[in-house]
Amino acid sequence: MTLMSMNFLSRVRGVPVPSISEFRRVTLLAGALMAEHLRVGDSAVDATAGTGADTCLLARSVGACGKVYSFDVQKEALKETEQRLSAEGLRDRVLLFHKGHETMGSIPELRQDSKIMGIMFNLGYLPHGDKEIVTKTDTTLAALESSVTLLAPKGLMTLCLYRHLAGLEESMAVEKWCAQLGAGFNVHKLETINKNNPPYLILAEKTK
Template identity: 45%
Template sequence: MLQTALHFSHTLLKEVIQVGDTVVDATMGNGNDTAFLAELVGSNGLVYAFDVQEQALLNTKKKLDELGLREQVRLLQQGHETIETVIAKEESLSAAIFNLGYLPKSDKQIITKPDTTKMALDALLIRLKPKGRIILVVYYGHTGGEAELALVQEFSQQLPQEEYSVLTYQFINQKNNPPILFCIEKKNS
């Protein structure tokens, strides 16, 4: 059976993340990806988790505490556009994940935006180690979602093929704008 975009994103991350790695959850939401990443990097690794909403931070902290994964996670109540100032340029990241759109069961007016997503992608690319991956799961069936999808598509298509491989994954016969997954992988330098 074909995997959903969410499950496929986890498959793609499992292939490149090892114990002790440093990774980013650019949109922590309810903490599902943050917890998944924390398990993969183990107690010697580090997960930077970003979200602008206090509710996301509280939900994620609760989940991590319940699972005993809080030690290896740095929770940041700020937008992913601040990656540039939070993570040193010398820091080597093995992976990052975005779920672009809005926090489920919350204010649908608070959405990720193309300009901040681009800033985050620019900051992540220079920190991504060879064979590292950036996963973007784009939920675009809301106001502003099409603009962000266009940005991610254009950004991904313009990456030089000598340096990056880019994959898209989507179900094309489903209703209600199913999410589209993008995977950017840095090639060996």
């Protein structure tokens, strides 16, 4: 058995390690880590619904008694997300918002929810969508400011960042913002180092 074919769903110091296949893309890695982190009954936020993959993952992870809040500015994205949720029988545990993620701090349901243990950001543009519609630096930073307040202690935030032309400024600004998070947060950067400008992942854990 080769290294790449082994299943690494083992434990290191009691913590489950995802399979090696989940390191192929930062989106898969973010999902694997978030799914392991969340528990039944938790709440979670998908700040960028996109195709609905992360929203469905969050909905499965929090279970029937959990709650997920999912945001997107594109009706097409929310329609696809809703279809995926319905197909998996998950629709009733998700609130969909046709709003930018910068508005999450103004949503009463979120402000009153003390169980938000996970927030996912997959920045950039909607796959197979209009590539002129991308997340913006200013609104993403505003969403991050709200996120650190909404996130419960021991909560996890994942950010998939892109270095293509449309996302470079945003990724640099987000990384700088994350680097200044002080006491109360552990922040990690995970990236592939043998590729040309690959996407990368930032993890922010709220420790208290």
